[in-house]
Amino acid sequence: MTTRNSQKTQILVIGGGPGGSTAATLLAREGFDVTLVERDAFPRYHIGESLLPSVLDFLELMGVRDKVEAYGFQRKPGGHIEWGSQQWDLFFNELTGAHTHSFQVIRSEFDQLLLDHAQEQGVNVLQCVEVNKIHFDKTDERRPCAATVSRVDEEGQRWDIHFDYLVDASGRTGIMANRYLRNRKYHEVFKNVAVWGYWADADRLPTPKEGAIATVSIPNGWIWAIPLHDGTLSVGVVMHKDSFKEKQNHQSLEELYQEALAESPTVNALIAPGQRISDLKVETDYSYASTQFAGPGYFLVGDAACFLDPLLSTGVHLAMLSGMLTAVTITATERNDVTAAEGLEFYENSYRSAYMRLLVFLTAFYHQYDGKESIFWMARRLTHHDIPEQNVKLAFTTLMSGVEDLMDVREGAEPITRDLVLDEMSRRVAENLKIRQDKMAMTAAYTTDIRQENASFFGKVEGLDAIARTPENALGGLYIFTSPRLGLAHISQAQPLPTDAQLNY
Numbered sequence: 001m002t003t004r005n006s007q008k009t010q011i012l013v014i015g016g017g018p019g020g021s022t023a024a025t026l027l028a029r030e031g032f033d034v035t036l037v038e039r040d041a042f043p044r045y046h047i048g049e050s051l052l053p054s055v056l057d058f059l060e061l062m063g064v065r066d067k068v069e070a071y072g073f074q075r076k077p078g079g080h081i082e083w084g085s086q087q088w089d090l091f092f093n094e095l096t097g098a099h100t101h102s103f104q105v106i107r108s109e110f111d112q113l114l115l116d117h118a119q120e121q122g123v124n125v126l127q128c129v130e131v132n133k134i135h136f137d138k139t140d141e142r143r144p145c146a147a148t149v150s151r152v153d154e155e156g157q158r159w160d161i162h163f164d165y166l167v168d169a170s171g172r173t174g175i176m177a178n179r180y181l182r183n184r185k186y187h188e189v190f191k192n193v194a195v196w197g198y199w200a201d202a203d204r205l206p207t208p209k210e211g212a213i214a215t216v217s218i219p220n221g222w223i224w225a226i227p228l229h230d231g232t233l234s235v236g237v238v239m240h241k242d243s244f245k246e247k248q249n250h251q252s253l254e255e256l257y258q259e260a261l262a263e264s265p266t267v268n269a270l271i272a273p274g275q276r277i278s279d280l281k282v283e284t285d286y287s288y289a290s291t292q293f294a295g296p297g298y299f300l301v302g303d304a305a306c307f308l309d310p311l312l313s314t315g316v317h318l319a320m321l322s323g324m325l326t327a328v329t330i331t332a333t334e335r336n337d338v339t340a341a342e343g344l345e346f347y348e349n350s351y352r353s354a355y356m357r358l359l360v361f362l363t364a365f366y367h368q369y370d371g372k373e374s375i376f377w378m379a380r381r382l383t384h385h386d387i388p389e390q391n392v393k394l395a396f397t398t399l400m401s402g403v404e405d406l407m408d409v410r411e412g413a414e415p416i417t418r419d420l421v422l423d424e425m426s427r428r429v430a431e432n433l434k435i436r437q438d439k440m441a442m443t444a445a446y447t448t449d450i451r452q453e454n455a456s457f458f459g460k461v462e463g464l465d466a467i468a469r470t471p472e473n474a475l476g477g478l479y480i481f482t483s484p485r486l487g488l489a490h491i492s493q494a495q496p497l498p499t500d501a502q503l504n505y
Ligand SMILES: Cc1cc2nc3c(=O)[nH]c(=O)nc-3n(C[C@H](O)[C@H](O)[C@H](O)COP(=O)(O)OP(=O)(O)OC[C@H]3O[C@@H](n4cnc5c(N)ncnc54)[C@H](O)[C@@H]3O)c2cc1C
Pocket: 014, 015, 016, 017, 018, 019, 020, 037, 038, 039, 040, 046, 047, 048, 049, 050, 051, 052, 129, 130, 131, 132, 169, 170, 171, 172, 173, 174, 175, 194, 283, 284, 285, 301, 302, 303, 304, 310, 313, 314, 315, 316, 317, 319
């Protein structure tokens, strides 16, 4: 390494999106010296506006929920879904009562709020600073130990930041995965292209669905309509890359977008009184995962590790979940609650299983579509490459009721297979739809058990129980505790929790 000005920090976080802000905030609140570098000047535009209710739990843990609740973002009571010939409304809490709402957010404002909060919690936030190069330890070549960074607004100013831990939350750029580990693998089935724009004066769904996301299938894909607090409506079309390419041979982007929107009477009715006020934006939303999410001294967080098709609005949830898991793992390792190897294994397994569960859920959801005539709908079957058998069991070990049911189905004999899990997940999704479609049955006593079991299953799949604070939710013998501080505990050491005296580390 050449001699340059250098700086030292305990933990370097790359990226000021929700993943980076979550990890940095939680680590700073645990007393670590954290530096976060962000290439852009905030506020900066970002897609990913519809949040799952689980996000509220992470915001709470970071101490920023009140600020988000008070900000004025559009409250999201749930979703309106039109899927093939079926349609239903989904209201958070109608099955579990866990959360009554989430938010639709303008990401530039939401991300800025989280980044400002990180700074207030003691994180050294450097905006307009880009990571150009990562350096690895001379004795352990797998361990990153420093980064060369440069100011993007004052050309030529470069320096090195040395660190003990690297948290790569650089989003789809994926510095570690793409430049050094070269371990990002794309899923063949979810190679989509998204085209979207913003509408003023558009209608909203009628009360009590006002504020809900509308997700509507069309023959070549699906459409989202997300109401935002500045009065605009975000409207996007997702289609398979082959359909997109084929249409682009004879259609402009504008024509392609308008033609797709015209396929949905519901979306058409929403945008009829309005006009589009933005250019069209295009992004490929190919789903991918790195083959390894963590290694000696480093963690891949959020999109830097994996990305899932946006249908279920899971991106910010996964980013904040992995940011939280990283903070817990580093904290527990540094305090010798677990060994470094145990910590890495915990992180790898927890984040991967959360991702895999949502991947299988996504596939089962796509399977519910009942008109499979076009390439988009025919191509939704996961392959061995997309979901290796060894990951299936891992993904489902924390879904206790799910696994028990699967055990019953297979009579304790043969191993849990990918097809079995997919079939079981499809059955659960179908059952869930039946319950949701029949609002009368939903309140009837005889469905209560099925309802609760179904709600509990999806609560775990969707990550509503993401902050598993009990030994029953342990993974690999370890579970997370969040009070009086963040940490990991072995099941065997479940009681008692550390005392204040023990916390004088
Ligand atoms: C079409 C589409 C629709 C989506 N819809 C939704 C939705 O409705 N709901 C949802 O939850 N998710 C959605 N997502 C996913 C969501 O956008 C992401 O999953 C989420 O933003 C991931 O957060 P992150 O913190 O991992 O990364 P990001 O939010 O991307 O943050 C990464 C940050 O790293 C910075 N960075 C990159 N490289 C460097 C570098 N070299 N040096 C310094 N900084 C760097 C970037 O500037 C960026 O600010 C959607 C995605 C797509 C493509």
